[in-house]
Amino acid sequence: LAKTTQPISMDSYEGQEVNITCSHNNIATNDYITWYQQFPSQGPRFIIQGYKTKVTNEVASLFIPADRKSSTLSLPRVSLSDTAVYYCLVGVRTGNQFYFGTGTSLTVIP
Amino acid sequence: DVKVTQSSRYLVKRTGEKVFLECVQDMDHENMFWYRQDPGLGLRLIYFSYDVKMKEKGDIPEGYSVSREKKERFSLILESASTNQTSMYLCASSLRQGSPNTEAFFGQGTRLTVV
Numbered sequence: 001l002a003k004t005t006q007p008i009s010m011d012s013y014e015g016q017e018v019n020i021t022c023s024h025n026n027i028a029t030n031d032y033i034t035w036y037q038q039f040p041s042q043g044p045r046f047i048i049q050g051y052k053t054k055v056t057n058e059v060a061s062l063f064i065p066a067d068r069k070s071s072t073l074s075l076p077r078v079s080l081s082d083t084a085v086y087y088c089l090v091g092v093r094t095g096n097q098f099y100f101g102t103g104t105s106l107t108v109i110p
Numbered sequence: 111d112v113k114v115t116q117s118s119r120y121l122v123k124r125t126g127e128k129v130f131l132e133c134v135q136d137m138d139h140e141n142m143f144w145y146r147q148d149p150g151l152g153l154r155l156i157y158f159s160y161d162v163k164m165k166e167k168g169d170i171p172e173g174y175s176v177s178r179e180k181k182e183r184f185s186l187i188l189e190s191a192s193t194n195q196t197s198m199y200l201c202a203s204s205l206r207q208g209s210p211n212t213e214a215f216f217g218q219g220t221r222l223t224v225v
Contacts (some may be wrong), residue, residue: 032212043114043200043216044153087153098143098202098214099169102152 004088009105013015018075020104022088026067033064033071035102036087044087044100048073083108113137116201116217123224129188131220133201140206142184143168143214144176146197153200159184160206191224198222 005023012018024033032051036044048055050062050071061074075082087103117132135142143158145168155168157176165176173195177185184203188195201217 034212036214041219043202043219044214045216046213049213098204099155100145100153102150 002009004090005100006086006088006101006104008102009107011107011109012078013109014079018078018082018106018108020073020075020086020088020106022072022073023070024088024090027068030084031068031091033062033068034089035060035062035073036089038085038087038103045084045087078106078108080108080110082085082106114119114201114203114215114217116199116220118220119188119218121220123191123222124189125192125224127188127191127224129191129222129224131186131188131199131201131222133184133186133203133217134182135184135203135215136182137178137203137215139203139215140181141204141214142178143202143204144184144186145200145202146170146195147200147219148197154188159201191222196222196224 010014032049033049034049037047038044046062048057048062050064052064055062063072085103087100112137123129141160144156145153147153154170156170156174157168159165159178162178162181175187198218202214204214
């Protein structure tokens, strides 16, 4: 499975757009990119998944450039309740394992 | 909604005890997983199972074993609990690889303290 690299932590003010970038230089042709969100004292939950270009749902957008060696999770107008750890995973559809790594801890400031 | 249920939210056990952590899912998922989560280390995969009686080691299987006798149930066993196994344990399930939806669903976690 492709290894991913994310920033350890980020801070943002309420109402701002937050972009979290994940690097995955050795992504395979069949690999999808998936993001999870984890609140304190809870298990992670699926946010969004994509293969190329842009995917948008009610929670976030996922931008994937043509070379697919990185991806950016975009959270529009964050609120305090978006404070969580965000994980980038690659290769979910090509392997049974889900390797989460350390994720990015986002803190939203009032 | 998919439900993944872990038998306990909090457990306190003594060093050397045999500990069983139970996980049940209700969506007929083929894959089930056990993770531990520690500050600064993220989620680390202990074991996973892709079918009944099948299991594979994850990143940190030492000191743990697992059992999957029924499709809906995946048990994590600490043969002889040690203080360095104090952690949050998370169970998850998903459809088999290659399925249209490969989302993993997690339980609420079990916070185990070994004293």
